[in-house]
Amino acid sequence: MPIHKPLAVALAASLVLALASPDADAQRKRRSSKPAAPAITACSDFYGFVNKDWLTANTIVSGSGSVSALGHMQQRALLQQRALLDDAVLNPQNDVQKLLGDFWVSGIDEAALExxxxxxxxxxxxxxxxxxxxxxxxxxxxxxxxxxxxxxxxxxxxxxxxxxxxxxxxxxxxxxxxxxxxxxxxxxxxxxxxxxxxxxxxxxxxxxxxxxxxxxxxxxxxxxxxxxxxxxxxxxxxxxxxxxxxxxxxxxxxxxxxxxxxxxxxxxxxxxxxxxxxxxxxxxxxxxxxxxxxxxxxxxxxxxxxxxxxxxxxxxxxxxxxxxxxxxxxxxxxxxxxxxxRDVQVLDAINRAAGPMLAREYVARYLPGTTRSRAGTIAADVRAALARAVDRNSWMSDAARAEARAKLEKLTIEIGAPERDIDYTVQPMGRSSFGSNMLIASTWHRREEMRRIGIGNAQRRWDVLPQQPALAYDLAHNRLIVSAAALQAPVLDMEQETAAQYGSFGALVGHELSRAIDSRGQLVDAAGNVRSWWTPADEAAFGARTNQLAAQYSTYDYPATNALKVDGNLTRDENAADLAAVELALDALANAQPELDDEGRESFFRSWAALWREQLSPETAAQAVATRAQAPGRWRANGPLVNLPAFAETFKCKAGNAMLRKPEEQVSIWR
Structure with a gap:
């Protein structure tokens, strides 16, 4: 059966990890016998300061080992898909919905399966x-x-x-x-x-x-x-x-x-x-x-x-x-x-065999034109911020700077769903045979995959489904891909103010766009040729910055573990992209709103920290510390901010505060 392989890890898939809550009575006993802990402030632990209420309210469901804000978004996307399928059963509005409704019923009808x-x-x-x-x-x-x-x-x-x-x-x-x-x-x-x-x-x-x-x-x-x-x-x-x-x-x-x-x-x-x-x-x-x-x-x-x-x-x-x-x-x-x-199994099967069918209906229902337009505007602003950063940065050689400019000029941004060349002509499905419907859908899927072969314009298709939360830079085609399912809270909340939208969605765009011209992006040039366009001096300069970041992160305690530290070398590339994310998004916001004040900047930083809310069980954390390429949520939020003078200025942090590193210790990528 066909399986979709995303271009990049879906947002929620890489960030869903959580922590069990201790017994409430035991907590009260400890509080009565120990001095009260110092109050968390923006300048001592910004992640804990912003997310205190969420962390208290969201504890681990037994056996899950994790809970996160992005995981909640992924679950919401699944519920949206189920709601669409339920409606397609009762009141299909077109031929594709009729196919999907019949497919869904045939899978969840246990008696029919038997x-x-x-x-x-x-x-x-x-x-x-x-x-x-x-x-x-x-x-x-x-x-x-x-x-x-x-x-x-x-x-x-x-x-x-x-x-x-x-x-x-x-x-x-x-x-x-x-x-x-x-x-x-x-x-x-x-x-x-x-x-x-x-x-x-x-x-x-x-x-x-x-x-x-x-x-x-x-x-x-x-x-x-x-x-x-x-x-x-x-x-x-x-x-x-x-x-x-x-x-x-x-x-x-x-x-x-x-x-x-x-x-x-x-x-x-x-x-x-x-x-x-x-x-x-x-x-x-x-x-x-x-x-x-x-x-x-x-x-x-x-x-x-x-x-x-x-x-x-x-x-x-x-x-x-x-x-x-x-x-x-x-x-x-x-x-x-x-x-x-059973319903989870059936939804997974439908996405495997008929994912593009479900995608078409998902985008039509859950991606308003206003959301798509807003996402496009913010993404374009961040791309422009990266272009400005390339022009002013001091570590790139002239040759690398020219190639980076050329890549950014050609870089495209695709929001919601790809341009499709798929033929939705499919043999009709009934409601009595899930296995037969799987074969019908899989045969259709195979036919459409084979039609890709020998045809140009490969970039017209995605290898990620729009109904799955994903935001990724596609190195092969020099484009940013943003799935429809990613364009909802906490990534892009249309009810939030502009500054908050740049702090979440804009920063994630910055994270991905930075990969176009970083140590990975330099492997493909502006013309699409697979070659290294950095000089040895460029590699050394970038490596010096990421080595500093690796050293910083290696001093951070890994949440929910017994004295384990973050592996700065394992998380090096993602940490650099996170730092670039905040640098670029903040510059994009400041350029879009020249009158930006401290209140707007506060909203920006709060939105960034809220992205990384998560709780980890000790077992999950112990595994993640050795295998996960991203730092835990606390340090994805705080790690970049301690290197950013604008953060300390906004929240009036002083020398000696945990959220302010000495100027000589601060690392920058694009500011």
């Missing part, structure tokens, strides 16, 4: 059962790919690294139900135990897809054997991380002869791909798989393909399938104790 049983995959299984000879295998593989079930290998649309304005087709390894090829071949006790649990799961799925009891052991062994052969032909997961190592254009005209058994020429035709080149960086994998198609008996391939269908579709079928899938993929692989609520 009546449907395995019927949605019956046609697919019949096709596999009809395989008689080796030459029947390749067309069956292609047919499963058409409905969004990638077996044996993967074929996807992605950016052409030699021309970022277009997509090409990428042939890559795949075909395994376990997430890492090493799980099939390692000999340590834990891996062998996991593989033992996996064989039990394979048997369950085979039984549910029609394998007779007396043949289960045999077919299970055939599936494991074939997947193990595929795993041995695969590269390690670590070798797949660098996209440059997985890109190699080859002409399509020779694929049919080179891979006769996989029939890759016919495969491309079946997927609707007519481009004259595709990427195949690991041809040896396809050579080995091509040999397996010829040498292994069709019966083994039939067992493998039937299992892959059952495994891919299990979350969308009757309870027996779903229970089997969760018992292994949820409980064993991910350590989950219980599956998500």
């Amino acid at each position: 009546r449907d049983g395995a019927q949605p995959i019956a046609t697919l299984l019949s096709r596999i059962n009809a395989i008689k000879r080796s030459k029947d295998i390749a067309p069956s593989i292609a047919a499963l790919h058409q409905v969004g079930i990638p077996v044996v290998f993967n074929f996807t649309a992605d950016l052409d690294l030699a021309d970022l304005d277009r997509h090409v087709g990428y042939f890559s390894q795949g075909g395994l139900a376990l997430p890492d090829p090493a799980y099939y071949t390692r000999e340590d006790a834990d891996t062998r135990a996991l593989l033992g649990r996996y064989t039990e799961y394979v048997e369950k799925i085979l039984a549910l897809t029609g394998t007779p009891q007396e043949q289960l052991k045999t077919e299970m062994a055939q599936v494991i054997d074939l997947e193990t052969r595929i795993a041995r032909a695969s590269r390690p997961i670590t070798a797949l991380r660098d996209p440059r190592e997985n890109y190699a254009l080859v002409p399509t005209e020779g694929l049919a002869k080179q891979f006769r058994n996989l029939q890759l020429g016919n495969y491309l035709q079946s997927q609707g791909v007519s481009d004259d080149s595709v990427s195949m960086a690991h041809a040896d994998y396809f050579t080995q798989v091509d040999t397996l198609v010829r040498t292994l008996k069709p019966a083994q391939w039939k067992a493998y393909l039937r299992y892959q269908i059952g495994n891919a579709m299990a979350p969308y079928l009757a309870k027996d399938f779903r229970d089997a899938h969760f018992s292994f993929h949820g409980r064993v692989l991910r350590g989950q104790t219980a599956p998500p609520l």
Whole structure:
């Protein structure tokens, strides 16, 4: 089934962490026996000063480990999507809403799911059962790919690294139900135990897809054997991380002869791909798989393909399938104790298979033109502030400054949703078969993905859904992307005054736009070429500033942990972008409102601090300190402000106050 991969971590996804509240009676006892703590002021702890009431009111729900302001926004976006789907059930206003309403009902109707049983995959299984000879295998593989079930290998649309304005087709390894090829071949006790649990799961799925009891052991062994052969032909997961190592254009005209058994020429035709080149960086994998198609008996391939269908579709079928899938993929692989609520599962499935359909309706309902216009104005002001900062900064070389100006002149801002070239012609859905609807939607999604291949204007599409809160700089296309779901409180609250809007939304825009010309942005130039346009002196100057920030943050206590500190090196890049965020947004506000007074600046800084409200459980905090690329909320709020003279001036902080660093200790990026 298709999965959307956001360009950047959704705002809420990277910031949702929380802290349990101690027993109230115990708190009162401690207060009676200890001196009262000093009052929190703006100059001692601005984060705590601004967010005191929120932190008191928002404690951790048992088992969640986290709560945050941005997490609340993410939950609100999910509720908005559910409300839209509920209305589409009762009163659809167009064909797409009718599709979505039927899709939603079919997923939450448990009785219908049970009546449907395995019927949605019956046609697919019949096709596999009809395989008689080796030459029947390749067309069956292609047919499963058409409905969004990638077996044996993967074929996807992605950016052409030699021309970022277009997509090409990428042939890559795949075909395994376990997430890492090493799980099939390692000999340590834990891996062998996991593989033992996996064989039990394979048997369950085979039984549910029609394998007779007396043949289960045999077919299970055939599936494991074939997947193990595929795993041995695969590269390690670590070798797949660098996209440059997985890109190699080859002409399509020779694929049919080179891979006769996989029939890759016919495969491309079946997927609707007519481009004259595709990427195949690991041809040896396809050579080995091509040999397996010829040498292994069709019966083994039939067992493998039937299992892959059952495994891919299990979350969308009757309870027996779903229970089997969760018992292994949820409980064993991910350590989950219980599956998500049914409506949560269905909404996730709809976003996976029909996300662009839901996006169109979400934007129409939840993004007013006034909000989109306001967001565009603020974002443009921040971009102009960054251009001014480039002109006045002292650490960039003349060559880098010229390239940065050129990038900013070409940088585009896309608000709410992308310009779409999607065809919404979809086979009608009913309300009685969720599994069938998943296949209908997934087939449509696959068709639209394949239509990307060989076409220019790749930037017309996003890899993030508008109904998911996200704000990101797209390095490949030099653009800022702001999803519709991000344009609500606390990011952009249309009921707040202008200064507050710059302090939240404007600052987040500054955070992302700064990435266009920082240590990451300097890897792609204004013309879209992948090259470093910084000089060694630029790298050294920027590194000196970020090293200072890393040293600062490494002295900060990590909330909810036992004496652990923030890892300044781990959070270095995000800390620099946070500092840039406040510098740029404040300059943009001052330029937009030359009469700005202390009251306006106070509103600006309060709005910034309110973005990062969060509570962390000790367990979550202990994990985050070692893995999270962002500092905890307290220091995302306070860390940049202690380096900003305008903050101390606004709140009249004095030397020695925690929120005011000595001038020689202050770090600046763009002020």
